[in-house]
Amino acid sequence: MTADAAPERLNHWVLTLSCIDSPGIVHAISGAIVAARGNISESQQFASTETGRFFMRVQIESPAQRDEFEAALEPVTARWDMSWELDEVGRPLRTLVLTSTAGHCVNDLLFRQHAGQLPVEIPLVLSNHGTLRDLVDFYGVPFESAAVTSPEAKASFEARVLEAVDAHSIELVVLARYMQILSPELCEALAGRCINIHHSFLPGFKGANPYRQAHARGVKLIGATAHFVTSDLDEGPIIEQNVVRVDHSRSVSELVAIGQDEESRTLSQAVKWFAERRVLLDGARTIIFR
Amino acid sequence: MTADAAPERLNHWVLTLSCIDSPGIVHAISGAIVAARGNISESQQFASTETGRFFMRVQIESPAQRDEFEAALEPVTARWDMSWELDEVGRPLRTLVLTSTAGHCVNDLLFRQHAGQLPVEIPLVLSNHGTLRDLVDFYGVPFESAAVTSPEAKASFEARVLEAVDAHSIELVVLARYMQILSPELCEALAGRCINIHHSFLPGFKGANPYRQAHARGVKLIGATAHFVTSDLDEGPIIEQNVVRVDHSRSVSELVAIGQDEESRTLSQAVKWFAERRVLLDGARTIIFR
């Protein structure tokens, strides 16, 4: 993602920020970019009427190094009390994957990562089952499993998650059909950097075996929702959703297979956007700078 | 939809039926059709694992008149204790439309009916507001309105509905954004022949102003569901559903406009299928023979 120039190498930066909305922000930010010898190659912004906050994502080409860039930004970010991050475009995000027995989401993530379509690196896959070891091995990714069949085993598994997050400098945790509910403490520890996937129906169904309920009710669309994990189960900020049409002739197992396809592509899309710094949190909802 | 033949005119019949599933039904029905000098031009069937019932829709070309056809069918329908209907292909269904103030669904229905795309005839539109009189007038359809602002007014309005159903031999009642809840008695009286439309979200939202809730939650898909009316509000058997993609930048009023488009096309599609005898009830769900 970088090109050689005779005197100086151009760096490609992505800057994301948010702050309380007020006049002059764009002018100030673009001034700092000019000061850091940068050219804006892509920029998106949004002012939220829900929260009164301003959000921005900018891609910049510049010969400046991080120090120079941060120095140029500092007066602006300080004046507007901004939350902000500066990162290199295309840097693979350090990602931990949690899974159980269903392999469709893990396969999709690993294949895309391997094919260069997903800017993540995956130093470890953790599972509460051994089922997917061979699949993960094939992609050369370390795999650990431990049964989660008691409160103690769950606490131990979650401690291992946090340890791995720390040891591998993990920036994103992906629940790729990990079929355990995270403890509130783990949800809190991973707030804003943990993505889950689940099936979605119109209307929604509570309780066990939603595909059976959807079949009994004769729904015409089934889908999937990728969202941030919060302690409010399946109610975190939505990142991406997809649906597909079905009809009365689909059996429950066919609905499950169709739903799995939607889960795979929806989760991979959400992870891609997150890794590209396109997902910003605005209270209970997300801003997606596609 | 009929063609002249030298000796005899061909009639085009649509036969729909359901009964408890068992071997030999198709053979018996096709035998009756052969006996009535018919050729099958389109046929669909489905055996429901939910209810154990068998469903069939057949289109037939035959010189036979209704009497001859019914005589040929009678031994078969009696032996299998079938629910069945025999109708002419393309006969416009007698349809009563109920509405309130939002014109998008009524406009779509009337335009399509007028353009020959919807096999219905609409002898009357009833509304609890006068707002849409001009629109309905333009299409030459009688329009009556009466405010529904008290329990007595509601009872009186519903009595007028039943009277109109009777007077105009109504076969289908369409709630085209009619914003009153039907009484359980009216739901019962119109069971299986009354279609409603409402917005749909993933996840669903309870309570007032769902578009505001959807906006606050940052949903990525909004849609519409057309369903049969039952006394269990918005929970009747689903006929058709559609969704469309939205993003964080849509305002609440834009979400409403987008949702209205989905409502219009979803309702018109459901009405079309019903009028073409493509919608059969299988307990809590529908069989759609598209």
Next chain:
Amino acid sequence: MTADAAPERLNHWVLTLSCIDSPGIVHAISGAIVAARGNISESQQFASTETGRFFMRVQIESPAQRDEFEAALEPVTARWDMSWELDEVGRPLRTLVLTSTAGHCVNDLLFRQHAGQLPVEIPLVLSNHGTLRDLVDFYGVPFESAAVTSPEAKASFEARVLEAVDAHSIELVVLARYMQILSPELCEALAGRCINIHHSFLPGFKGANPYRQAHARGVKLIGATAHFVTSDLDEGPIIEQNVVRVDHSRSVSELVAIGQDEESRTLSQAVKWFAERRVLLDGARTIIFR
């Protein structure tokens, strides 16, 4: 779209511009906006690798009047040799509609305009047939028709189009199923402000009766494309496209009806984006700032 403030009324401006890409543009533009006492409420930009041009659309709230705003912008637009337009947000675009006999697109445009969903005003509909007079009358829009059955009649009709464009200060001409090919001269005169709609298939079909060809070939998707008119027939820059799924059981006339629905919604969407100043030309393609 404006709000009263105690001392000054806020105006809502939309600024669109393009120029050769180079560093500092955003900073300069945002500086001019600050100078004109403006706050940016929405902003999108894009640097085209195809043409090396930079494109921007900004919505601004400001108490400044047009004179003050233009004065602030002038040094920036001059320095970068920008093409630019400054307009009020929500101002209805003056739109001329041309049509023939099929009413689906005209009905959709007029209904949406009437319902406040389409920021256009339509002072006139011109047609080469009288068929749609009643529909257009219903919406209170003047309607003129003249047969186009000879080269002379065509020249006369096109002269009337240009006269109407001039007389009504037309900013957009919409070909809503106008079934005549425009002369190269008229295409040239309306370049960049004339939108057409036509059916689209995968693969494309040349020659007459494409729906019959699509039926014979068994296509599974049919759709519509809205594009700018150029003298290269049906090959102008694409604004919007939609498709819908069909199967082998659809007759040619059903394919036509399905295609018409796609045409209506695709054309209305393209007109809406154009009227909202969201469509910018980048050589042979469009930038759509949704």
Next chain:
Amino acid sequence: MTADAAPERLNHWVLTLSCIDSPGIVHAISGAIVAARGNISESQQFASTETGRFFMRVQIESPAQRDEFEAALEPVTARWDMSWELDEVGRPLRTLVLTSTAGHCVNDLLFRQHAGQLPVEIPLVLSNHGTLRDLVDFYGVPFESAAVTSPEAKASFEARVLEAVDAHSIELVVLARYMQILSPELCEALAGRCINIHHSFLPGFKGANPYRQAHARGVKLIGATAHFVTSDLDEGPIIEQNVVRVDHSRSVSELVAIGQDEESRTLSQAVKWFAERRVLLDGARTIIFR
């Protein structure tokens, strides 16, 4: 897919047939099924106005063995001069995969086959490159590669294909991004049992690098078409098509990645329908009994 009964095991048969349309076919077929002690669990039929042919697909539960079934069918198939096939429901279709260097389609096919979602068995993958050996190995499928860089090498490769078709009793050949044009002789030899996938655009683009052309033209939809291979390149009968929305900001390489996703899912869908005996040929088009 079979259930044990006390006296006799039920077999699950799928019968597909076509013949010139005339009255009495359904009655005769259903009579033969009754005679073979069968119950129809799923049935679809279609009379083509293009070719005057009648098509039918029936799933049957019956204790009858193949001999008994064929004996019951014989008088009917003979009388109407039917093309027909009788197969077991769910029997994996013997499938040969040809590929080159791009792994997205092969990965999708192998993962789905492995996950039990695709009723095929794949005894061999042939490639003109060695690139995908590891991926194919992981799924335990034999892999052979040979360069195709001269007319002689091509003839030799195609001879190997035919040899493998014979040796492995291949019923379906899938071109999973096999980037060589098949010779007319091989097309002929595999007629009706060879499926290809290619990208699709609205409008279509001729010549090299269509994604670059699509980018230059600013298309808003890109997709994929799965079709039977004929010697008329990319013009065989269409089995399945999908599209996805893109915008001006996608680079050529992003368009390629998006297009690959559509190719994978479209090809897998076409293979699944073919393997389930849901794809029948009607001249230049397909009947898909979904």
